Amino acid sequence: DTEVTQTPKHLVMGMTNKKSLKCEQHMGHRAMYWYKQKAKKPPELMFVYSYEKLSINESVPSRFSPECPNSSLLNLHLHALQPEDSALYLCASRRASGGTGELFFGEGSRLTVL
Amino acid sequence: DQQVKQNSPSLSVQEGRISILNCDYTNSMFDYFLWYKKYPAEGPTFLISISSIKDKNEDGRFTVFLNKSAKHLSLHIVPSQPGDSAVYFCAARQGAQKLVFGQGTRLTINP
Numbered sequence: 638d639t640e641v642t643q644t645p646k647h648l649v650m651g652m653t654n655k656k657s658l659k660c661e662q663h664m665g666h667r668a669m670y671w672y673k674q675k676a677k678k679p680p681e682l683m684f685v686y687s688y689e690k691l692s693i694n695e696s697v698p699s700r701f702s703p704e705c706p707n708s709s710l711l712n713l714h715l716h717a718l719q720p721e722d723s724a725l726y727l728c729a730s731r732r733a734s735g736g737t738g739e740l741f742f743g744e745g746s747r748l749t750v751l
Numbered sequence: 752d753q754q755v756k757q758n759s760p761s762l763s764v765q766e767g768r769i770s771i772l773n774c775d776y777t778n779s780m781f782d783y784f785l786w787y788k789k790y791p792a793e794g795p796t797f798l799i800s801i802s803s804i805k806d807k808n809e810d811g812r813f814t815v816f817l818n819k820s821a822k823h824l825s826l827h828i829v830p831s832q833p834g835d836s837a838v839y840f841c842a843a844r845q846g847a848q849k850l851v852f853g854q855g856t857r858l859t860i861n862p
Contacts, residue, residue, distance in 0.1 A: 641794070668848060679755075679840060679852035680795070693848060727794055737783045737802070738844040742794030 643728050643743035651751050652718060658746045660711040660728030669711040670729040670740060671703060680727055686711060718750045754778045755843050757853035765861050770828040772856050774841030777822065781843035785850070786815060786826045789838045798839075799826070831860045 641662045650656050660669065668687045672680035685693035686705040700722075702714040711728055725747050729740040756775045764770045774784075782803045787795035801808040801815045801824065808815050814827045828835055841853040 643794075677760075677854075679854050682849060682851075685848050687848060729794075737785060737800040738847075738850060739785060739797045739800060740795075740850060742787075742796070744792070744794045 641728055641730055641741050641743035643726075643746050645746060646744065647747050647749075649749045649751065650715065650718065652720070654718075655714070655716045657715065658713040658726055658728075658748070660713075660743060661709055662730040662741070663709055664730060664741065665708075666730035666732055666741070667708055668731050669705060670727075670731075671711070671713050672727040672729060672742075674725045674727055674745070684713075715748070718748075720750050723748055723750045753854070754781075754845075755841055755851050755853040757839075757841055757856050759856050760854070761857040761859070763859045763861060764831050766833060767830045770826075770831045770835065770858055770860070772826040772828075772839050772841075772858065774824045774826075774853055775822060776824075776843050778843070778845065778851075779819075779822070781845055781851075783844040784815070784817060784824050785842045785844070786813075787840040787842060787852075788835075789840060789855070795840055828858075831858075833860050833862060836860045 644659045671683040674680045683697045684703040689705045700717045704712040725745040727745045728743045731740045754777050785800040786798040789795040799810050799813045817824045838855045838857050840855045842850045
């Protein structure tokens with residue numbers, strides 16, 4: 638199993654809603670990532686979890702709250718988002734150490750904030 | 752400040768010819784460079800990588816060249832095939848965990 642699975646694929650939410658994005662991998666990877674990608678822009682790193690602990694937070698606003706319940710799951714809780722937060726949210730995983738740092742990406746969750 | 756740059760937003764190549772995608776970087780501390788390919792509505796998929804201590808890595812039709820003195824790398828695809836049409840991202844590893852991406856180049860292979 639070499640897949641990273643993200644749900645939902647599409648999400649539309651209002652600025653007062655609370656929603657969550659979910660990510661799952663069964664490759665035994667111990668590092669998991671959230672990236673945000675706007676149209677015609679590169680993926681931008683948001684958070685990194687290593688061995689279920691938050692190791693990198695790229696100064697992301699607190700309306701985005703990551704959670705890593707176990708080594709296979711990664712959530713991104715969303716609350717009071719702004720329309721400019723509309724983007725493709727990509728989850729990725731990799732082995733925690735060694736190798737080239739290759740990330741395996743999911744297909745993304747496309748978020749629209751109204 | 753963009754540490755990884757792909758200055759060509761798009762590239763069009765005839766089927767069977769060589770495609771050359773370019774990438775420049777500014778941070779000499781990057782230790783690995785990677786190329787990803789992205790189709791619409793899919794996540795990026797890993798293509799090929801190169802360590803900063805090497806100058807060439809080849810995998811089938813794909814070859815990556817690294818020129819450290821110029822802080823430049825390139826991806827060569829030969830021969831180009833219609834299925835190669837996608838957006839290609841150059842990425843560089845910073846530290847143990849962080850990948851920094853370029854803006855991407857949309858490659859179109861014409862029959």
